[in-house]
Amino acid sequence: MSITANDPNRKTWLDIPGDTDFPIQNIPFGVFLTRDDVITIGTRIGDYAIDLGALHQLGYFEGIPLTDDIFLQDTLNDFISDGKKTWRLVRNRIADIFDANNSKLKDNQKHRNTVLFTLDEIEMQMPVQVGDYTDFYSSKEHATNIGTMFRDPDNALLPNWLHIPVGYHGRSSSIIPSGIPVHRPQGQTKPADSDAPVFGPSQRVDFELEMAFITTDANHLGEPIPVDEAEDYIFGMVLFNDWSARDIQKWEYVPLGPFLAKNFASSISPWIVTMDALEPFRTASPKPEKELLPYLKYSGEKSFDINLEVFLQPEGGEEQSLSKSNFKYLYWNMSQQLAHHTVNGCPVNSGDMMASGTISGSSEDSFGSMLELTWSGSKPIKLNDGSERKFIEDNDTVIMKGFCQNGNSRIGFGEVRSKLLPVYQPKKK
Numbered sequence: 001m002s003i004t005a006n007d008p009n010r011k012t013w014l015d016i017p018g019d020t021d022f023p024i025q026n027i028p029f030g031v032f033l034t035r036d037d038v039i040t041i042g043t044r045i046g047d048y049a050i051d052l053g054a055l056h057q058l059g060y061f062e063g064i065p066l067t068d069d070i071f072l073q074d075t076l077n078d079f080i081s082d083g084k085k086t087w088r089l090v091r092n093r094i095a096d097i098f099d100a101n102n103s104k105l106k107d108n109q110k111h112r113n114t115v116l117f118t119l120d121e122i123e124m125q126m127p128v129q130v131g132d133y134t135d136f137y138s139s140k141e142h143a144t145n146i147g148t149m150f151r152d153p154d155n156a157l158l159p160n161w162l163h164i165p166v167g168y169h170g171r172s173s174s175i176i177p178s179g180i181p182v183h184r185p186q187g188q189t190k191p192a193d194s195d196a197p198v199f200g201p202s203q204r205v206d207f208e209l210e211m212a213f214i215t216t217d218a219n220h221l222g223e224p225i226p227v228d229e230a231e232d233y234i235f236g237m238v239l240f241n242d243w244s245a246r247d248i249q250k251w252e253y254v255p256l257g258p259f260l261a262k263n264f265a266s267s268i269s270p271w272i273v274t275m276d277a278l279e280p281f282r283t284a285s286p287k288p289e290k291e292l293l294p295y296l297k298y299s300g301e302k303s304f305d306i307n308l309e310v311f312l313q314p315e316g317g318e319e320q321s322l323s324k325s326n327f328k329y330l331y332w333n334m335s336q337q338l339a340h341h342t343v344n345g346c347p348v349n350s351g352d353m354m355a356s357g358t359i360s361g362s363s364e365d366s367f368g369s370m371l372e373l374t375w376s377g378s379k380p381i382k383l384n385d386g387s388e389r390k391f392i393e394d395n396d397t398v399i400m401k402g403f404c405q406n407g408n409s410r411i412g413f414g415e416v417r418s419k420l421l422p423v424y425q426p427k428k429k
Helices: 052-057 077-081 084-097 109-115 140-150 227-233 246-252 275-281 334-342
Strands: 030-033 039-045 048-051 116-118 133-136 167-170 175-177 186-189 198-201 209-215 234-241 266-268 307-313 320-326 353-355 397-406 409-421
Touching: 039 052, 048 052, 048 109, 052 084, 052 109, 077 084, 084 275, 109 116, 167 334, 186 246, 209 307, 209 334, 227 234, 227 334, 234 275, 234 397, 234 409, 266 409, 275 397, 275 409, 334 353
Parallel strands: 133 353, 175 266
Antiparallel strands: 030 039, 039 048, 048 116, 133 167, 186 198, 209 234, 209 353, 234 266, 307 320, 307 397, 397 409
16 A cells, blocks of 8 residues: 655645645644643644544544544553554544545534644643653664773773663563653762762763654464564654653662663653654665574664754753754664564564663764763863753753654654653642
8 A cells, every 4th residue: 555645846825834744745643632631642743733533523533443432532552452554544534634635624614623733732742652662772882981081991882782682571660752851860879989888869861862662463472573664563762861860870780780770751742753654764874794594684674764953941041952863863763673573472462662772973063962072071072151061950851853854854752852850849738
């Protein structure tokens, strides 16, 4: 089935900005609360949010096998479970409904009033219920930088790194959508001049520039997913800020990896951009430096050219760019990650989320964390207001943005924006 929604010549009858992340060729999926306090599944074109539940009830998806309540739920999990054929049919139909040459909805003001919302009339929600969350460690540049700082510069990469997509199984309960603030975490740290650990607020709160993909029901217990079939089970992608407490991490991560240093929060952009929308932006992954085992060898181009940028906004100040990177820098691609995740028979379900790991490039201005940008605090960043940052301070806001650009075609993810608040203080009774 062809992806007609991707036609680069298609125009919409909606009035949208020319440089929008969400042209009619994007059609992402999300969940939002409407002006009438109703939660619905929707999509976005330009600065309009579109109520898919209302569209379905009004008969605009006639001929597509959908249950009556598929878009009337508070997560996308069931829709994602319907599989790639359904996602493509729905996305193609939405493109037709809002095509400049289709007047059916355009000329029906009553239906338009029911279906269309401006962004100030909605509140974005978590798009999926995340059952399981995996965080990979797939940027060679990032892994080398961290290994250099935390271990031995001459052996920055551990022996397994060039052979497997390293990852760990994290928590899903603290994954939150853009706009929800995060409190500074507390935990154990070990000061350099102390023989024993101390407890208190992290002094080295950091962001990690990542992206994450969301899966559908993919396999049964014991059944691996072949690397060249992996994309059939990936619904789409979001921007992902994997908040980190570096001082807590340094003390706790040996031998089982980060725990409290990571599980206090991860923030995502609320609109899931589908793999179909990203199809025109395919690109090659870095060539493997070691011979790969057969289950990790793939054919074709499995990465995507996605421009990424991180901004920091001090309280009352303006956004300032800290880093520019690209998803295509990742040594291990999503297909390899999912194939490795399931090669031992681990089942994957609808709504599972798998993060890329920090995405760093080879130049200092492309590093994807404060730990790298300031080289563990030894090279503070000077902000436009004259202040300096080694790590993220209370009331700073971290913003991540991402988009693909190919000639005149642009597909974006919007942003994930999160403010760091001071340590949580319980209310006095």
